[in-house]
Amino acid sequence: MTRWTRRPEGSNWGEFGDDDQLGRLNLITAERRLAATREVREGIAFPLSLPLDFPRGEYALGPRKPPVLASTPLGHNHRFLPTVPDVVSDDLAVLHLQYSTQWDSFAHHGGVFDLDGTGEPAICYYNGYRADVDVIGDPAGSVPPHADALGIETMAQTGVQGRGVLVDLERAVGHERVAVGYEMLAEVMAEQHVTVEAGDILCVHTGLTAIMLDLGDDLTQEKLNSCAVLDSQDHRLLQWITDSGLSAIVADNLAVEPFSLDPAPGAESVLPLHTHCLFKQGIPLGEMWYLADLAHWLREHERSRFLLTAPPLRLPGAVGSPVSGVATV
Structure with a gap:
């Protein structure tokens, strides 16, 4: 039985089944994994995670x-x-599970929506799973916060193995703080001969985690706000994410998109890309991945695709997880 009678505009709720908890990870089929293995030509493996005690400096003063x-x-x-x-x-x-290189589960970011058409919005998550029923989040409650649905273990059980496709924004714009919308992304992808197909995992290299490693304890908030981000205010970009069929997005920056606690008047979300991906489309997001060595190798060899293996911890009830991904070329 479905948990909702209405779904948010632009969502794919129900399209993978009423009880689906995997979202677009369903697109990583056996055939897509076989296609990913055909990208392995040299047998070289690149680890894609920061040490778990990075970032340091001013980042460590935050809540995580x-x-x-x-x-x-x-x-x-x-x-x-x-x-x-x-x-x-x-x-x-x-461990703060989302301090360093991480995956976000669908229970990490939800929304407020009138699921039943009664005029009474409810706090809910991907595919209509509900707060206080499926995702328990009150730290003062009698039951510790946890996810009975959409927890990170559902993602872990898939193995998260498929074809990674890297877009090198550092190569295109350096370390300048640029909000990359649809047109710029399309231009960069065309210049770098990058194609995204259904089931692919899009990896966005900006250079930020390499800066984190280089600066160590001297990392400042100013440096954390450098390098490119995806322009989540660009509706054409969000529509491309929907239409592309990509299964997940990872980046080497803090949130994939810009983050501000002072949104523009009338804004529906402080993190529109999180809302679009995690809440509406069931697309996992990875943050603060270390992509520099892989990006430089791909650049030198005029390639953009590789086999990506990156399961999170199989930790029942968690809403996020560290990840030690591996790219094999």
Whole structure:
């Protein structure tokens, strides 16, 4: 039984089934994975994640914090028995799951919409899953916040393996802060001979995570606001995302799109691309991926496609996850 009688304009709710939780990841079929494997010609692998304690500097002053390592009761250099030489080290980590290189699940970003046509909007998520029913988010409630639907584990179970396609915006505009709309993106893709097909994972290289690594503790908010972003105010760009059939978007910047807590009057969202992708279309978003080495290699070899393997943690109920993706060329 469907959870809604009305769906937001521009959404694809229900098109993959009433109970679908995978969205456009459904487009990564066995045939698309086989096509992705045919992009492997050299056998070279590129890791696509930052160290989990990056970014540093002023970014670490925000609400998301770097990981904290500690020992379990076994401790470090613990001997099981004094009569045998076995020694074991065991530890634990406290992680903000979306501090560093990450995937956003569909439970990360929702909206307020009149699902039933009664005139009473409800807080909801992709495919009509509802707050306080399917996604529990009150930290003061009797039940800890978690996602009973749309959690990151649903994404992990797919393996998230398909064909990655890289657009090199750093090559086109350097480190200038540019909002890249549909026309500019189309021009760059044409110049770089980039084609996106159904099921492809679009990777947007701007150069920002390389700056994060280079600056380390000296990273400033000014530098965090450098490099290109996708222009989420451009409705033609959002429509292209819908029409292209891409299955996911990842970028090496903070949010793929610009972010401001002071939106223009009448704005429907502070993060229109998040709303369009995560809420309406079921397109996962990846942020702060390390794409520099891969981008430079692809640039030198006049290529843009590769096999991408990037499952998140299979952590039930989580709304986001660190990811250690690998591109194989």
